[in-house]
Amino acid sequence: MVAVRDSKDPDGPKLLFTPAEWGAFVGGVKTGEFDSLI
Numbered sequence: 001m002v003a004v005r006d007s008k009d010p011d012g013p014k015l016l017f018t019p020a021e022w023g024a025f026v027g028g029v030k031t032g033e034f035d036s037l038i
Helices: 019-030
Strands: 002-004 015-017
Antiparallel strands (some): 002 015
């Protein structure tokens, strides 16, 4: 599992992702899939 949380809220909740889910997210970031959101 890959645990992610907001660095500005270190006591906040953790989001858990499988390695495959995290890899798909990272791949999307690398290919610009989310560029329209910023």
